[in-house]
Amino acid sequence: MSFIKTELGNRKFPHYYGDISRIFFLLAGIIMLMGLPILNQTISVPAYISILFVLSVVFIAGITNPAQRMLSVLDLIVSLVGFIVFEYYSVKVFAEGSIYFIYLINQAIAILFLLAFYFAVKTVRGFIVPEKKPTSA
Numbered sequence: 001m002s003f004i005k006t007e008l009g010n011r012k013f014p015h016y017y018g019d020i021s022r023i024f025f026l027l028a029g030i031i032m033l034m035g036l037p038i039l040n041q042t043i044s045v046p047a048y049i050s051i052l053f054v055l056s057v058v059f060i061a062g063i064t065n066p067a068q069r070m071l072s073v074l075d076l077i078v079s080l081v082g083f084i085v086f087e088y089y090s091v092k093v094f095a096e097g098s099i100y101f102i103y104l105i106n107q108a109i110a111i112l113f114l115l116a117f118y119f120a121v122k123t124v125r126g127f128i129v130p131e132k133k134p135t136s137a
Contacts, residue, residue, distance in 0.1 A: 016072075017122050019064075024115045025064075028116070036054070038102060079114075090110055
């Protein structure tokens with residue numbers, strides 16, 4: 001993980017994982033967009049709502065930065081909601097015995113949101129918990 005943090009320029013903000021969350025948001029948005037024609041049959045919301053959700057997720061990924069701590073909280077909330085929604089539909093589709101591919105798409109998106117949630121929590125924790133300075137003897 002230190003390689004990712006070094007490559008993404010996290011030396012200035014040691015507990016910032018927003019760039020990693022951004023990658024998971026973008027992947028989730030791409031999979032949602034590609035799967036929308038198939039998934040639209042199983043969800044109870046109009047297609048334009050799904051499209052707006054995809055745009056919102058990608059927008060949030062784009063504005064995520066370490067200078068605005070509230071955006072990290074927004075990342076946390078969006079990833080939590082995304083995980084709950086897609087995991088719910090994944091379980092629902094699987095229980096109904098619907099098309100297995102639809103279950104897999106929902107499960108993959110839920111996993112991406114779960115990973116984004118994990119790194120968003122680490123970022124928020126890093127902003128809340130003060131960093132301990134090493135004591136010199």
